[in-house]
Amino acid sequence: MKEAATVESAGSPPAAPFDYVAETYDQTFxxxxxxxxxxxxxxxxxxxxxxxxxxxxxxxxxxxxxALHLGGRGVEVLACDVAPRMIEVARRRLSARSxxxxxxxxxxxxxxMRALRNERPFDGAFSNFAGLNCVADLESVARDLAPLLxxxxxxxxxxxGRFVAWEIAWYLARGNPAKALRRFRRGAxxxxxxxxxxxxxxxxxxxxxxxxxxxxxxxRRWKGVGLLVPPSYLERQAGKFPRLFRLxxxxxxxxxxxxxxxxxxxxxxLEFERA
Numbered sequence: 619m620k621e622a623a624t625v626e627s628a629g630s631p632p633a634a635p636f637d638y639v640a641e642t643y644d645q646t647f648x649x650x651x652x653x654x655x656x657x658x659x660x661x662x663x664x665x666x667x668x669x670x671x672x673x674x675x676x677x678x679x680x681x682x683x684x685a686l687h688l689g690g691r692g693v694e695v696l697a698c699d700v701a702p703r704m705i706e707v708a709r710r711r712l713s714a715r716s717x718x719x720x721x722x723x724x725x726x727x728x729x730x731m732r733a734l735r736n737e738r739p740f741d742g743a744f745s746n747f748a749g750l751n752c753v754a755d756l757e758s759v760a761r762d763l764a765p766l767l768x769x770x771x772x773x774x775x776x777x778x779g780r781f782v783a784w785e786i787a788w789y790l791a792r793g794n795p796a797k798a799l800r801r802f803r804r805g806a807x808x809x810x811x812x813x814x815x816x817x818x819x820x821x822x823x824x825x826x827x828x829x830x831x832x833x834x835x836x837x838r839r840w841k842g843v844g845l846l847v848p849p850s851y852l853e854r855q856a857g858k859f860p861r862l863f864r865l866x867x868x869x870x871x872x873x874x875x876x877x878x879x880x881x882x883x884x885x886x887x888l889e890f891e892r893a
Contacts, residue, residue, distance in 0.1 A: 636680070638812045640703035644681055647747075651857060652850045655867045656885065659843045659874065660746055660776055661687055663887060667772050668693050672741035675766060677728045678749025682708025682721070689719025696740070700727035728753055731762050739768040748778040748885065751819050754806070757830045764834030764892060773835060773890040776843060780821040783882040784848045824886060835890040841875040842883025849884045 639646070647653040664684070668674055670692030676685050679697035681704055688695050699705050708723045726733060728749070743763060753759055763773065780801045789798035800807050806818035822830075828837040846866040848856060856863045873879050880886070 634701035634704075635811055635815050635817050636699075636701040637703040638815050640681065640701060640707050643704070643707075644683070647850055648681065648683055650850065650853045651860070651863055652844075652847060652853050655847045655863075655870075656747075656844050656850075657683070659870065660684070660887060662871075663774060663841075663889070664688060664744065665691065667774055667889070668742055668744075673738075675731075675734070675740040675743040677731070677743065677745040677763075678752075679708060679723065680704050680747075680749075682711050682723060684744070684746050685721045685723070686711060686715065686719055689721040690717070692720075694720040696722050696724060696734075696737075698724045698726040698728070698731070700725070728759055729755075731759075731766065734766055737766075740766055740771065741768060742772045742774070743767060744774040744776075746776045748776070748819070750775060751778045751821065752809075752817050754818065754820065756820075756822070756827065760831040760834055767892040769892055771892040772838075773831075773892065775827075775888045775890065776885050777827065777888065778819070778821060779842065779844075779881065779883050779886045780823055781881050782849065782884050783845075784852070784884065788848075788852065824881070824888065827888060831890055834893055836893055838889045838891045839875075840880070840886055840888040842870075842880035842885070843874065843887050844870070844884030845873055845879060845882060846870050847884070 648657065664687070668688060673694040674688060676695055676697040679685050679699045682697060685695040685697035685708070697708065702725050705723050705725050712719065712721055712723065743766070750756060750759065767773065782801065785801070786798045789795070801821040806820055808816045809819040810816050824840055831837070846869050874883065
């Protein structure tokens with residue numbers, strides 16, 4: 619999750635909460651066993667949907683890993699994030715590439731995407747790993763996003779799930795029912811980023827997200843990401859059993875779209891069509 623507007627910290631904080639973790643985000647998530655397995659699952663869908671020559675808008679792009687993956691395939695990407703230091707890391711990653719990609723990184727909050735209304739329509743949009751869970755008003759996001767996309771364009775949105783089997787079982791087994799059931803609470807849940815720094819996180823069911831994104835978008839299909847692969851805070855445990863982890867990751871590919879099971883995943887990948 620990479621969007622937020624609230625900081626809980628003493629002193630003079632960076633411009634956005636995720637600035638605090640910009641330099642360590644890839645080491646603590648992107649290039650971990652769990653982070654990479656979940657990202658690969660998202661990339662399989664990105665590669666299926668977005669084709670070379672298309673122009674795509676990415677919301678809450680973080681350190682730019684997804685944008686550069688698409689750019690390396692010939693997709694033009696405008697990648698935006700509210701956190702300036704995340705954008706700095708993304709731009710450094712772009713500069714370090716041996717081949718140039720048609721990717722532009724811009725400091726822009728999701729809630730301010732109306733600033734893009736004078737640009738030519740995008741062929742699609744995506745948001746990865748729960749950035750939209752840190753936005754209080756998803757209905758406004760949908761309303762602002764729709765005019766930026768051409769009719770029939772795809773918006774691929776990866777949000778944190780609400781009924782995560784791994785999380786419920788893990789924390790109940792450790793006698794922490796409050797944490798096991800935190801995603802069922804109404805309103806915002808505080809998500810800790812670093813000491814003294816947290817963000818509001820909102821968990822939604824698929825039906826609610828589909829309703830909030832209508833009538834500008836129609837939910838075409840959805841699947842789970844991280845059904846048998848556990849949430850990222852279990853990285854240490856996953857590293858102890860690499861062979862088992864690979865089996866779970868392989869099984870995820872088979873089960874991620876199964877009705878009933880897919881709702882129990884760590885993240886939900888929703889494919890919307892612009893009406």
